[in-house]
Amino acid sequence: MKKVAETTYNKICAMNDIPHNAGVCALVDGKQIALFRIGDKNELYAISNYDPFSKANVISRGIVGTMGEIPKVVSPIYKQQFNLTNGQCIDNPKVSIPTYPIREQGGAIYVSAIENC
Amino acid sequence: MNSKHKIVIIGNGMVGHRFIEELVDKDFRDNFSITTFCEEKNLAYDRVSLSTYFNGKTKEDLSLMPEGYYEENGVEIFIGDKAESIDRKAKVVKSAGGREVHYDTLVLATGSYPFVPPIQGQKQYYFEGYRAFECGDHKQHIHVYRTIDDLDAIKASASKSEIGTVIGGGLLGLECANALKNLGLKTHVVDRGPSLMGVQIDAEGGIVLRAKIEESGVQVHTSKSTKLISSGKEARYQLQFDDGTYLETDILVFSSGIRPRDEIARKAGLKIGDKGGIVIDSECRTSDEDIFAIGECALWNGQIFGLVSPGYKMAGVAADIITAQGDRRFEGADMSTKLKLIGVDVASIGDSHGRTEGSRSFSFRDELKGTYKKIVISPEGNRLLGAILIGGVEEYGTLQQMMLNEMTLPKDPGSLILPTTEEAAAGVGLDTLPEAAIICSCHNVTKGELMKSVQDGATTIGEIKTATCASTGCGGCSTMCKQLLDNELAKRGVDVNTDLCEHFPYTRQELYGLIRVKGIRNFETLLAEHGHGAGCEICKPAVASILAACWNEYILKDEHYGLQDTNDRMLANMQKDGTYSIVPRVAGGEITPEKLIALGEIAKKWNLYTKITGGQRIDLFGARQEQLPLIWEDLVAVGFESGHAYGKALRTVKSCVGSTWCRYGQQDSVGLAVEIETRYKGLRTPHKLKMAVSGCTRECAEAQGKDVGIIATDLGWNLYVCGNGGMKPRHADLLAADLNKESLIKYIDRFLMYYVRTADRLQRTAPWLENIEGGVEHLKAVIIEDSLGIAEQLEGEMAHIIDTYQCEWKTTVASPEKRKRFRMFVNSDETDNNVIFVEERGQIRPATDDEKFELGVSRKEVFE
Ligand code: SRM
Ligand SMILES: Cc1cc2nc3c(=O)[nH]c(=O)nc-3n(C[C@H](O)[C@H](O)[C@H](O)COP(=O)(O)OP(=O)(O)OC[C@H]3O[C@@H](n4cnc5c(N)ncnc54)[C@H](O)[C@@H]3O)c2cc1C
Ligand code: SF4
Ligand code: FES
Numbered sequence: 007m008k009k010v011a012e013t014t015y016n017k018i019c020a021m022n023d024i025p026h027n028a029g030v031c032a033l034v035d036g037k038q039i040a041l042f043r044i045g046d047k048n049e050l051y052a053i054s055n056y057d058p059f060s061k062a063n064v065i066s067r068g069i070v071g072t073m074g075e076i077p078k079v080v081s082p083i084y085k086q087q088f089n090l091t092n093g094q095c096i097d098n099p100k101v102s103i104p105t106y107p108i109r110e111q112g113g114a115i116y117v118s119a120i121e122n123c
Numbered sequence: 124m125n126s127k128h129k130i131v132i133i134g135n136g137m138v139g140h141r142f143i144e145e146l147v148d149k150d151f152r153d154n155f156s157i158t159t160f161c162e163e164k165n166l167a168y169d170r171v172s173l174s175t176y177f178n179g180k181t182k183e184d185l186s187l188m189p190e191g192y193y194e195e196n197g198v199e200i201f202i203g204d205k206a207e208s209i210d211r212k213a214k215v216v217k218s219a220g221g222r223e224v225h226y227d228t229l230v231l232a233t234g235s236y237p238f239v240p241p242i243q244g245q246k247q248y249y250f251e252g253y254r255a256f257e258c259g260d261h262k263q264h265i266h267v268y269r270t271i272d273d274l275d276a277i278k279a280s281a282s283k284s285e286i287g288t289v290i291g292g293g294l295l296g297l298e299c300a301n302a303l304k305n306l307g308l309k310t311h312v313v314d315r316g317p318s319l320m321g322v323q324i325d326a327e328g329g330i331v332l333r334a335k336i337e338e339s340g341v342q343v344h345t346s347k348s349t350k351l352i353s354s355g356k357e358a359r360y361q362l363q364f365d366d367g368t369y370l371e372t373d374i375l376v377f378s379s380g381i382r383p384r385d386e387i388a389r390k391a392g393l394k395i396g397d398k399g400g401i402v403i404d405s406e407c408r409t410s411d412e413d414i415f416a417i418g419e420c421a422l423w424n425g426q427i428f429g430l431v432s433p434g435y436k437m438a439g440v441a442a443d444i445i446t447a448q449g450d451r452r453f454e455g456a457d458m459s460t461k462l463k464l465i466g467v468d469v470a471s472i473g474d475s476h477g478r479t480e481g482s483r484s485f486s487f488r489d490e491l492k493g494t495y496k497k498i499v500i501s502p503e504g505n506r507l508l509g510a511i512l513i514g515g516v517e518e519y520g521t522l523q524q525m526m527l528n529e530m531t532l533p534k535d536p537g538s539l540i541l542p543t544t545e546e547a548a549a550g551v552g553l554d555t556l557p558e559a560a561i562i563c564s565c566h567n568v569t570k571g572e573l574m575k576s577v578q579d580g581a582t583t584i585g586e587i588k589t590a591t592c593a594s595t596g597c598g599g600c601s602t603m604c605k606q607l608l609d610n611e612l613a614k615r616g617v618d619v620n621t622d623l624c625e626h627f628p629y630t631r632q633e634l635y636g637l638i639r640v641k642g643i644r645n646f647e648t649l650l651a652e653h654g655h656g657a658g659c660e661i662c663k664p665a666v667a668s669i670l671a672a673c674w675n676e677y678i679l680k681d682e683h684y685g686l687q688d689t690n691d692r693m694l695a696n697m698q699k700d701g702t703y704s705i706v707p708r709v710a711g712g713e714i715t716p717e718k719l720i721a722l723g724e725i726a727k728k729w730n731l732y733t734k735i736t737g738g739q740r741i742d743l744f745g746a747r748q749e750q751l752p753l754i755w756e757d758l759v760a761v762g763f764e765s766g767h768a769y770g771k772a773l774r775t776v777k778s779c780v781g782s783t784w785c786r787y788g789q790q791d792s793v794g795l796a797v798e799i800e801t802r803y804k805g806l807r808t809p810h811k812l813k814m815a816v817s818g819c820t821r822e823c824a825e826a827q828g829k830d831v832g833i834i835a836t837d838l839g840w841n842l843y844v845c846g847n848g849g850m851k852p853r854h855a856d857l858l859a860a861d862l863n864k865e866s867l868i869k870y871i872d873r874f875l876m877y878y879v880r881t882a883d884r885l886q887r888t889a890p891w892l893e894n895i896e897g898g899v900e901h902l903k904a905v906i907i908e909d910s911l912g913i914a915e916q917l918e919g920e921m922a923h924i925i926d927t928y929q930c931e932w933k934t935t936v937a938s939p940e941k942r943k944r945f946r947m948f949v950n951s952d953e954t955d956n957n958v959i960f961v962e963e964r965g966q967i968r969p970a971t972d973d974e975k976f977e978l979g980v981s982r983k984e985v986f987e
């Protein structure tokens with residue numbers, strides 16, 4: 007994974023603003039990014055909010071869960087599954103969506119709008 | 124430039140495109156390059172479904188490929204450029220657009236064109252290729268029916284016309300007539316022959332079909348040959364027939380058969396059949412070994428195949444041969460067809476006319492129902508050769524399988540088409556079907572292929588889908604696929620896995636038991652004690668529903684929030700653009716003028732699209748996520764409650780007006796509907812639940828199509844259960860007759876809680892009952908006679924639900940914390956800029972991709 011310079015992180019919200027085991031959407035440098043907080047350890051994921059199948063901005067409203075060890079989110083419109091760690095669509099190997107760097111510091115959430123690669 | 128083998132394809136229709144898909148699947152890129160000429164201005168689209176373009180399907184819907192498919196796969200395509208000639212010596216194709224493209228292998232997939240019979244007119248009509256040109260003033264009103272462009276032209280002239288006429292009463296002609304009728308035209312069909320669909324069905328069938336079609340308002344004229352088209356007196360044109368009669372019409376569509384488009388092959392000197400068609404062998408090769416022909420332009424063994432699936436087979440064969448990967452050969456195809464024409468089911472199988480020497484036939488005609496069924500059997504009487512079915516085509520699959528697989532006929536072949544008796548209906552189960560039986564007709568997947576995928580290790584429907592494509596089209600075959608999978612697994616001694624999902628080794632019923640008996644109150648506890656992993660989109664909503672049915676807590680409580688499915692999470696129904704629709708409860712469909720006005724005012728204030736639903740209430744569309752609590756604040760203020768249109772819950776109790784006003788009414792059906800809707804509102808169930816109450820046996824509320832249906836009698840109420848509309852309609856069964864209201868309610872309580880307790884996830888009451896051993900008799904025993912001794916328990920559970928009801932929206936708008944969840948962005952008050960509405964018929968609707976593009980939303984946002 008490419009290392010992203012610290013300065014590109016934007017402060018978004020408090021950790022508790024992301025409902026546990028669910029998501030919210032953030033607007034970061036004009037990009038819609040879905041943020042998720044999952045499990046006992048509050049694992050954080052940031053992934054594009056745009057669902058290429060329905061062409062609607064809805065990923066943050068999907069159900070999260072696991073498939074084997076893979077953490078995933080399921081698009082709420084036509085139910086395609088996406089791997090939260092790398093944006094790969096699990097049902098269609100030809101499709102993937104961007105993920106973004108996200109971290110927590112002092113109870114606040116920071117996200118960068120520069121895609122992971 | 125490069126040393127790759129160059130494949131050039133002429134024609135980007137259904138078959139030309141399938142050929143490219145076959146190459147893509149073979150990972151052609153290292154060794155081949157592909158170029159294709161596409162004469163039409165649209166890339167390959169679903170011509171078979173062309174008529175749906177008139178029912179609101181768009182070009183994008185009909186397109187056979189995702190946006191950017193060719194670019195991504197490195198396929199070069201020249202859109203709107205027609206290939207004009209082939210120089211076989213130099214191996215070059217020249218196009219109308221001036222291109223000269225070299226090929227190593229050439230594939231012709233030029234399809235066919237509609238044949239237009241030579242007819243004299245005062246004005247002269249010319250047809251170049253298949254497009255009509257007239258040297259008069261209104262060429263736009265004479266058409267053919269083949270391409271999206273043709274349909275655009277027909278639509279445009281229909282808007283200026285009243286009468287439409289189709290020349291040709293075959294399959295396509297009738298489809299076209301239906302389209303004209305749906306465009307609001309007074310419609311005629313004219314055929315030269317004595318009856319309709321002469322190719323597929325016999326004269327007697329033609330009579331039954333004609334009667335049905337005329338019933339729908341389309342006028343049929345047979346044995347009429349058009350000899351002259353002149354200007355009309357009352358309408359635009361006058362058709363003069365050779366028997367001296369005439370017909371006037373504003374629009375004329377020719378649908379008099381198709382002819383292969385072999386002109387370019389002809390010019391290049393390839394071998395052409397006597398009646399047209401590019402001659403190919405079983406490798407789909409033409410008389411030039413570097414040139415192939417596939418689809419409707421190809422002539423194999425003296426036969427043209429005017430259907431898409433033989434064309435697809437040819438595409439596969441050509442791809443195998445050209446890439447030298449695979450060994451498929453073309454060996455003919457079954458031309459059986461099943462379709463719905465102007466609302467009439469029609470099917471034709473094999474030798475439907477009985478042309479085989481010595482064949483015998485057996486037919487059955489029911490004038491009351493308007494059905495006609497005929498089978499043609501071999502001279503020895505032991506094989507099925509063909510069949511015709513009109514008005515009811517349930518037997519199609521079985522008969523087609525019998526014909527294709529040369530199965531031995533039953534002793535009394537007539538039983539195959541006689542009205543089904545119960546024994547006969549049980550006749551063809553999955554096990555008796557041969558391996559060649561096609562289970563998924565969308566993707567031509569046979570029983571054998573499905574069985575093989577299980578042998579190769581598939582254990583879930585998902586794996587079967589990936590391995591065979593079955594069940595990824597219309598989905599109509601999914602139940603059969605699942606049954607087949609279960610059968611095969613059971614045969615192999617594999618335990619059929621009935622686990623809810625990978626996180627819980629239990630069925631839904633078992634989880635319900637655990638939650639209820641152990642008093643488990645949230646998902647985390649259940650997962651810790653009985654599951655593993657983190658849950659998924661299958662178990663989470665299922666458990667949320669069970670928790671709600673047991674304890675009835677507010678579903679947006681923090682610990683339940685993430686479990687809820689899309690719609691439950693926002694207490695509204697998500698639409699295709701990510702906005703929501705709102706359906707307030709209108710119990711029994713009864714609404715005061717004040718409330719109706721209030722609803723209108725609120726819709727106007729928030730600029731929402733309004734529509735009356737099929738459930739006797741009003742749906743408000745186009746609410747943005749962040750507006751939901753604000754709109755509901757207004758709705759709650761004037762006394763509306765959630766209608767649970769978003770939940771697997773009670774939806775509506777439909778009513779007819781009943782004895783209060785209606786001269787036939789036996790009881791107050793509206794009163795009862797309001798009462799039971801109020802009683803059961805908010806109840807969460809394995810799938811959605813619908814009810815209805817009719818005031819007499821005329822059944823205006825369609826109660827027998829509902830999960831719970833009630834019909835008034837002079838003595839009380841009849842209770843029906845487990846009806847269904849939707850995909851697989853089922854008439855409800857009578858559970859008990861002439862009940863007084865008290866017993867009626869008691870039985871419904873028990874029925875509902877028994878369903879909640881024992882059904883599978885997402886199983887409506889109809890399939891639930893179908894799967895209960897003992898069927899409705901078992902239900903009667905449990906509900907009326909209390910054979911399991913649980914009646915009181917069930918009633919108690921229902922009482923708890925009723926006592927703890929709360930309007931979810933009322934609770935939500937009152938909580939500032941919960942309202943935060945509806946913000947579009949956690950860090951901004953902006954709104955989703957990809958949600959754009961345009962106006963149609965005086966109201967908003969979501970903009971299409973093209974409209975968004977025109978409105979200046981960036982291409983990336985629209986198309987990527
Ligand atoms: C709004 C409405 C159409 C309309 O404009 O009239 C509608 C709209 C939808 N129906 Fe329906 N159905 C509507 C009445 C019906 C009816 C008629 C009725 O209820 O009398 C039926 C047939 C009766 C029945 O269910 O037995 C009906 C059978 C279905 C089915 C097929 C169910 C089945 O068992 O085969 C589905 C798919 C499903 O539930 O899996 C469905 C699914 C849907 C969904 C949820 C599709 C979706 O996932 O987006 C639609 C979303 C509603 C929304 O966004 O608001 N809708 N749907 C009707 C709402 C009624 C209401 O007031 O609540
Ligand atoms: C209204 C309608 C309903 C139908 N319903 C059914 C059905 O229910 N079931 C069924 O099986 N079949 C149905 N069919 C038939 C089915 O559509 C055809 O069998 C199928 O499209 C044939 O595919 P094809 O690729 O051979 O030809 P086409 O789909 O016609 O494609 C040929 C393409 O090649 C292009 N072309 C021709 N010459 C050139 C050239 N020189 N240069 C460049 N391009 C060229 C044409 O413009 C065309 O786009 C229906 C057809 C119609 C019109
Ligand atoms: S069902 Fe009976 S009471 Fe209801 S409207 Fe029809 S006739 Fe009248
Ligand atoms: S029949 Fe299998 S998906 Fe349509």
